[in-house]
Amino acid sequence: MENKKTIISALNLSYKYQNEESGEYLDVVKNVSLNIYPGEFVSLVGPSGCGKSTILRILSGLVKMQKGNVISETKKISMVFQNFALFPWLTVRENVEFGLKMEGFKKSERDKIVSKKIEEVGLSGFEDKYSIELSGGMKQRVGIARALSVNPDILLMDEPFSSLDVLTAEKLRAKLLDIWLKYKVTVIMVTHLVEEAVELSDRIFVFAPRPTFVKDVFEVKIPRPRNGRSKEYYDLVDKISKQIE
């Protein structure tokens, strides 16, 4: 893989967070380098609050880079959020349509794409509901459909299943895997659940507690669909979990 061209890579990223009241600086990210290849499913795992979300936000451009470098070949970045971040004043259809509307797509084109994405995530029949009327799982389906509608080549996911109950999360992970296999979009997912990372990823970056750095990288070679009860699955989960503790 080393010779392949990366779709996005970070070189020696460091990030300090300034406390607004005390003015003190807090080291969050220290010298993080990542290479992400096209079509890969990569997870960033680490203890809660270690700074992995900050890395994701630097890659997305949402957080201004302070030190280091990001080299990006992406044409379209999209994102799925932990708390869904749906717009409550919009219906399911309008939420999914949002990115296309901002990009100036015509109504007829938007309708076609939106219907398809809503169907893909299994929300047909709920097009005119508002987010207040949806369950958590359904909200995240909207979040995924909205992210996919803009036809991204890279999809950033910030703890996408952490706000959902176990069963809903399991279903949605399967759905995500289907979608990923179909589109081969590059995925970078932040999670604190090692099992989730092993189930889905090609590679797993393990991060240290704050100020965070890359502690280790694991390649997951278990064939998909991965059986959560196999020995090699558990061995890997254990190995990674030990790194995090």
Next chain:
Amino acid sequence: MFIILIIILTIGISAGNSLPKLAEALSLSLFRLVIAYFISLIIAVIIAVSISSNKIGDSLIPVFDLLQNLPSFALIPIFVLWLGYTNIMTIVFAATSILWPILFYMLHALKTVARDEEDAAKIFGAKGLKKILFFSLPVAFPSIVTGSIVGFSIGWEAIIGVEIIGLSSGIGPFLNVSSGTAGYSKTLILGISALLLVVFLINRLVWMPLLKKSQLYGE
């Protein structure tokens, strides 16, 4: 509502020709109020949207807070010096008191919007004017409604106050003359009942539907 309407009609009929006069006075005051409200709304939206997204805005908030706390009737002499007791003066004066609740509710909403939602807007390409139209204004919508309800009632006070103090037209003078002259107490009750009815109708037909719409936000 029907009770008020019946009171107005019975008193109105027994009070002779004051009903058309009342309608004229009330609609003139309402007209002044509505104009003042829209001026305030536009100014509040422009200020809130333009200062909520930068650092200068934070330093302006205490200034606004001070201005808001100034008793607005204390400013009447200044407005009179500037514009005299006129229609325009009444409208401008009312607008300066309606502005604050809308502005403060809006600023609060825009300052406390969830980071994820703001990030999502950014990721999906809402920038500049598009961000204002498709993100900031919808985010602020419930606060605009709440601020407007408060502002509108403050506006009634301002309009009627100025009317009673210095104007000869509108519902203020109608009530004032009624109270000052013997035998006119019927028209005073009539005027207040009619005012109640208008306030009630605006509440039912304008604010309630808007409030209902903003319940979508209650997650």
